[in-house]
Amino acid sequence: MTERFTLSSLAIRNLRRRPLRTAILVAALTLMVASLIFALSFVMRVNASIQLTSERLGADLLIVPTGARGAAEDILVESHARSFYMNKSIIERVRKVAGIDKLSHQTYLVSLIGMCCSVPESMVVAFNQETDFVVKPWLKNKLGRNLKKGEAIVGEESAFNISLGLVEMEAQLFGNPFKMVGVLDKTGSGLDTAIFISDDNIEDIIKNSDAKIKADQISVIFAKIKKGADAYKVMSEIENNIVEVDVVMRKDIGKSLLSALSDIRKIFYFTMILSTILSLFLVWAIFTAIANERTREVGIMRALGAKEGHVVKLFLFEVLVLGVIGSIAGIIVGTSLSVLLAKNFSILKNLPIDIGLLSRMLIAAAGLLFGTGICVIGALSPLNRLKKLEPLIAIKQE
Amino acid sequence: MSQISLHNVTKTYQIGEDNLVAVQDISLDIQSGDFISIVGHSGSGKTTLLSLIGGITTPTSGRISFEDMDLSAMGSDGLSEYRCQKIGFMFQFASLLPMLTVKENLLLPTMFVPGSERTDAAKLDDKAAELLRSVGLLDKINAFPCQLSGGQQRRVAIARSFMNNPALILADEPTGDLDEDTEQEMINFFKSMNQTIGITFVMVTHNTELASHTPRRLRMHQGSLQML
Numbered sequence A: 001m002t003e004r005f006t007l008s009s010l011a012i013r014n015l016r017r018r019p020l021r022t023a024i025l026v027a028a029l030t031l032m033v034a035s036l037i038f039a040l041s042f043v044m045r046v047n048a049s050i051q052l053t054s055e056r057l058g059a060d061l062l063i064v065p066t067g068a069r070g071a072a073e074d075i076l077v078e079s080h081a082r083s084f085y086m087n088k089s090i091i092e093r094v095r096k097v098a099g100i101d102k103l104s105h106q107t108y109l110v111s112l113i114g115m116c117c118s119v120p121e122s123m124v125v126a127f128n129q130e131t132d133f134v135v136k137p138w139l140k141n142k143l144g145r146n147l148k149k150g151e152a153i154v155g156e157e158s159a160f161n162i163s164l165g166l167v168e169m170e171a172q173l174f175g176n177p178f179k180m181v182g183v184l185d186k187t188g189s190g191l192d193t194a195i196f197i198s199d200d201n202i203e204d205i206i207k208n209s210d211a212k213i214k215a216d217q218i219s220v221i222f223a224k225i226k227k228g229a230d231a232y233k234v235m236s237e238i239e240n241n242i243v244e245v246d247v248v249m250r251k252d253i254g255k256s257l258l259s260a261l262s263d264i265r266k267i268f269y270f271t272m273i274l275s276t277i278l279s280l281f282l283v284w285a286i287f288t289a290i291a292n293e294r295t296r297e298v299g300i301m302r303a304l305g306a307k308e309g310h311v312v313k314l315f316l317f318e319v320l321v322l323g324v325i326g327s328i329a330g331i332i333v334g335t336s337l338s339v340l341l342a343k344n345f346s347i348l349k350n351l352p353i354d355i356g357l358l359s360r361m362l363i364a365a366a367g368l369l370f371g372t373g374i375c376v377i378g379a380l381s382p383l384n385r386l387k388k389l390e391p392l393i394a395i396k397q398e
Numbered sequence B: 001m002s003q004i005s006l007h008n009v010t011k012t013y014q015i016g017e018d019n020l021v022a023v024q025d026i027s028l029d030i031q032s033g034d035f036i037s038i039v040g041h042s043g044s045g046k047t048t049l050l051s052l053i054g055g056i057t058t059p060t061s062g063r064i065s066f067e068d069m070d071l072s073a074m075g076s077d078g079l080s081e082y083r084c085q086k087i088g089f090m091f092q093f094a095s096l097l098p099m100l101t102v103k104e105n106l107l108l109p110t111m112f113v114p115g116s117e118r119t120d121a122a123k124l125d126d127k128a129a130e131l132l133r134s135v136g137l138l139d140k141i142n143a144f145p146c147q148l149s150g151g152q153q154r155r156v157a158i159a160r161s162f163m164n165n166p167a168l169i170l171a172d173e174p175t176g177d178l179d180e181d182t183e184q185e186m187i188n189f190f191k192s193m194n195q196t197i198g199i200t201f202v203m204v205t206h207n208t209e210l211a212s213h214t215p216r217r218l219r220m221h222q223g224s225l226q227m228l
């Protein structure tokens, strides 16, 4: 078989003519696409984590001590261990608010139970078993009974740590021995790293340890509101009547994290816009140079019968090859960076979930589209000028 | 019906404020199978005239037609097809593409033929080899232009102009940098193509001796055409 000589073989021949210049252009595209991929992964990961947490919590409102809103989000979204307290009597005052359906309260304790340095402080959540609708629905295997004193359920990540022997569960927890009797499904929230015990244990804990907690203290009240009730109304009702509490709506969970991140996001977007403009300019400059260099050749090809469309195809092929190579390299670099650097971003490190393969693929597709798009757009004007040139004028150009 | 006819064709170039008349009010009929030579001083408008006939530039006034089809009515793509399928150009200056081999340079015009994807690639290769043999350069088929002498490059360009079976060859000093023997070989090749296939030739030359042997001789002088 004789190999056919085609426009694309010609384009590839052209690509090889100035390897250094080609390499610079590809490198610039790689950087641009990589930064896009990195920024998108970061933002999507934060958003996805927050959304999942709020969806899975099962409560419409979170009622926490005044000023503890940020700390509560720290726990739920970022898996930090925090403690804050309010008086138990607040439960009854909340129950009186119109529109409230169910309430369940929990008490947060911070414990150092790690056997070695790699396990951070753990949240110990003492929950009320009679009213609970937040913890037990996530049990992997239904227990079928209430937790007894000295029994604990653990979040999926804690369970993993325990299975690795990093956490010694049979050991003392606040001076009391505990036994693991169940594991929760991954909730996608900070609760995955927590240990759950019944609030019957609090008395013993106060007795046997130096935990600074009193028997009538709780940390959070989860509220479900009645069907048809207006969450905003209920929230403002609670906040107006009970000065000791703040209320977080389910859809507002993560808002304080997001606002803390908004500056980072601005920097990302700003960097993106700058590198896009820079890349566009570079593509434009390089293709203007290429068009000038090859004006005579294009004139000759036109005289030999090439249509404007042939000239466009020839250059577009070159542009697309550069764009696709640069974008793919950018996708690889950007994705690797976002995976590797995640460990160095304290915000990301504590986020309960990573973005899925589908999201990564979507981000990659966006990067490919963007990288090649920039190439095509940047090359458009020099290419347009080139194809419109009268062949005789083009041929005479040096 | 003439193959090519020019009616009062004028081409002026604008240089700043001034107009330079490169081709002035030329009317000319070329019949299919003609072999025409054009002589004239440098700057008299020979290249401009060939370029007008070949549709790579447009007249300022007047009308050019190919087989009664007005070139100005063809549009950009129509003109490209006209150049591709009807015209063979031998340019005055080096015109090979430097990144392509001799063979690829010959195949270049065939890529622009509509439906070229369906033609047999092997046949095109054979044709390129055949034409290279005719100009005595078959052994250079895989060389790059920079590896050839000026005269060899010239002959490759000559071979290339025949690749798409043109009806009309526009040759702008095709033998300018060839020695006498090679020049004669090329002219013999042209004559045989003219006589056996009936390809029309319009050839610009500075060699009056050569011109004197062509059936129809024209002289250009300051943009105007005179019969000899």
Ligand SMILES: Nc1ncnc2c1ncn2[C@@H]1O[C@H](COP(=O)(O)OP(=O)(O)OP(=O)(O)O)[C@@H](O)[C@H]1O
Pocket: A396, B013, B014, B015, B020, B021, B022, B040, B041, B042, B043, B044, B045, B046, B047, B048, B049, B092
């Ligand atoms: N692009 C242009 N702009 C301005 N003037 C031009 C241009 N091209 C050609 N000319 C002028 O038109 C005239 C005819 O040029 P042309 O190239 O046709 O001459 P020629 O007969 O082919 O000369 P030579 O034998 O030297 O090749 C010349 O005076 C030249 O200066």
Ligand SMILES: [Mg+2]
Pocket: B046, B047, B048, B092, B172
């Ligand atoms: Mg000339």
